[in-house]
Structure formats: C-alpha cells, structure tokens
Amino acid sequence: MELCNHLLAIHVVLFLFLFPHVATKELTTSKTDLSALLLFKSQISSDPFGVLSSWNESLHYCQWQGVLCGRRHPDRVTALVLESKQLAGSISPSIANLTFLQKVSLSDNHFHGNIPIEIGYLSRLRTLNLSINFLEGTIPSTLGNSSRLQIIQLSSNNLRGTIPPNLVQCKRLQSHKNHTFHHRKP
Numbered sequence: 001m002e003l004c005n006h007l008l009a010i011h012v013v014l015f016l017f018l019f020p021h022v023a024t025k026e027l028t029t030s031k032t033d034l035s036a037l038l039l040f041k042s043q044i045s046s047d048p049f050g051v052l053s054s055w056n057e058s059l060h061y062c063q064w065q066g067v068l069c070g071r072r073h074p075d076r077v078t079a080l081v082l083e084s085k086q087l088a089g090s091i092s093p094s095i096a097n098l099t100f101l102q103k104v105s106l107s108d109n110h111f112h113g114n115i116p117i118e119i120g121y122l123s124r125l126r127t128l129n130l131s132i133n134f135l136e137g138t139i140p141s142t143l144g145n146s147s148r149l150q151i152i153q154l155s156s157n158n159l160r161g162t163i164p165p166n167l168v169q170c171k172r173l174q175s176h177k178n179h180t181f182h183h184r185k186p
C-alpha cells in the first residue's frame with residue numbers, strides 16, 4: 001500500500017517532469033495581441049454568422065474562432081483565418097501588432113478600404129490571402145519587405161496600380177503569383 005503510494009508519487013513527479021507544459025497549462029496573455037485582436041474586431045461592421053461573438057474575454061483569445069496561437073509561444077497569435085464568413089468592415093492596421101503572425105486569410109468576405117501598409121511589417125508572414133473582397137487602393141510596397149512571404153493572393157478586389165517591384169523580386173514567392181496578380185499585371 002505504502003509502496004503503491006510511493007510509486008504513484010514517483011509517477012506524478014515523472015509525469016510533471018516529462019510534461020511540464022501540462023502542469024502549467026493556464027495560458028498567459030499577451031496584452032499586445034489581445035488589444036490588437038480587439039481593435040481588429042472593432043473595425044468589423046457586420047458579422048451575420050456571429051463568428052466574432054466568441055471573441056470575448058470569457059475565453060482566452062487563443063480559443064477565439066479563427067485565431068491560432070503558436071506551439072513554442074502559446075500566448076502569441078500565429079494565424080488569423082476567417083474565410084467566407086461574410087464579414088464586412090475594414091482591416092485594422094492593428095494586426096501589424098500581432099508580430100508572430102505567419103498566416104492571414106480573410107478571403108471571400110466583404111472587407112473594404114485599403115490594405116494596411118502595416119501588414120508589410122509582419123516579418124514572419126508566409127501566407128496572405130485577401131482574395132475575393134472589396135479592397136481598394138494599391139498593393140502596399142511594404143509587402144516587398146516581408147521576406148518570408150510565400151503565398152499572396154489578392155485577386156478579386158478593386159485594387160489598382162502595379163505590383164511593387166520589390167514584391168516581384170521576392171525570391172520565395174511560389175507559383176501562386178500567377179493567379180494572385182493576374183488582374184492588373186503591368
């Protein structure tokens with residue numbers, strides 16, 4: 001009996017030793033990411049499916065619909081994926097404060113206004129899909145500075161102007177280029 005308890009204790013200790021993240025499961029909060037997400041939400045004027053109703057402070061933001069957080073940095077937002085949700089509004093420049101973002105997909109919604117130039121400051125961004133919206137203005141030249149960008153889809157918007165030269169030179173861009181830029185290729 002006593003031996004059993006002993007063994008159990010050893011097991012628990014071993015378990016905590018092997019899986020320390022289980023023991024400290026409660027998520028820490030990045031104030032920057034939280035306020036950036038709330039600002040993003042504040043610019044959404046229509047959300048007919050109530051997708052963003054889960055975006056409230058009774059849930060940790062890593063559990064909000066469309067928000068993914070990192071494995072190595074569990075409190076930092078790495079992806080924002082809200083596709084085909086009939087969301088209307090503008091894209092808040094505050095998403096540039098989500099500095100761990102690797103993927104932004106807001107495709108097939110009713111976003112209008114400009115693509116915030118601040119998106120180009122996201123140094124970890126790999127995928128940007130803003131296709132099928134009502135975005136206007138030009139493609140921010142800052143996107144050419146996102147050195148990890150691999151996929152960028154902006155088709156089916158009301159964008160004008162040319163593709164920033166530094167973006168065309170982006171070595172890591174894949175063949176999606178084609179589909180992405182076909183509407184106004186100079």
Ligand SMILES: *[C@@H]1O[C@H](CO)[C@@H](O)[C@H](O)[C@H]1NC(C)=O
Pocket residue numbers: 053054055056057058059
């Ligand atoms: C917050 O989101 C959760 C999950 O969607 C929901 O059950 C809850 O009712 C929401 N709370 C408020 C105050 O809207």
Ligand SMILES: *[C@@H]1O[C@H](CO)[C@@H](O)[C@H](O)[C@H]1NC(C)=O
Pocket residue numbers: 032035039093094095096097118
């Ligand atoms: C980013 O966060 C800082 C500090 O909270 C804030 O002052 C700034 O306005 C934010 N930037 C954007 C574009 O929202």
Ligand SMILES: *[C@@H]1O[C@H](CO)[C@@H](O)[C@H](O)[C@H]1NC(C)=O
Pocket residue numbers: 083084107108129131132151153
């Ligand atoms: C971008 O979004 C469109 C529309 O939702 C989708 O068809 C396409 O597959 C997406 N592109 C990528 C690379 O995921």
Ligand SMILES: *[C@@H]1O[C@H](CO)[C@@H](O)[C@H](O)[C@H]1NC(C)=O
Pocket residue numbers: 120141142143145
């Ligand atoms: C790109 O980065 C370089 C070096 O950091 C900077 O000088 C330049 O102004 C940036 N360009 C844009 C369009 O942000």
Ligand SMILES: *[C@@H]1O[C@H](CO)[C@@H](O)[C@H](O)[C@H]1NC(C)=O
Pocket residue numbers: 175176178179
């Ligand atoms: C590129 O464009 C050509 C002609 O418009 C089309 O046939 C081809 O399927 C496109 N490739 C991709 C990957 O979208």
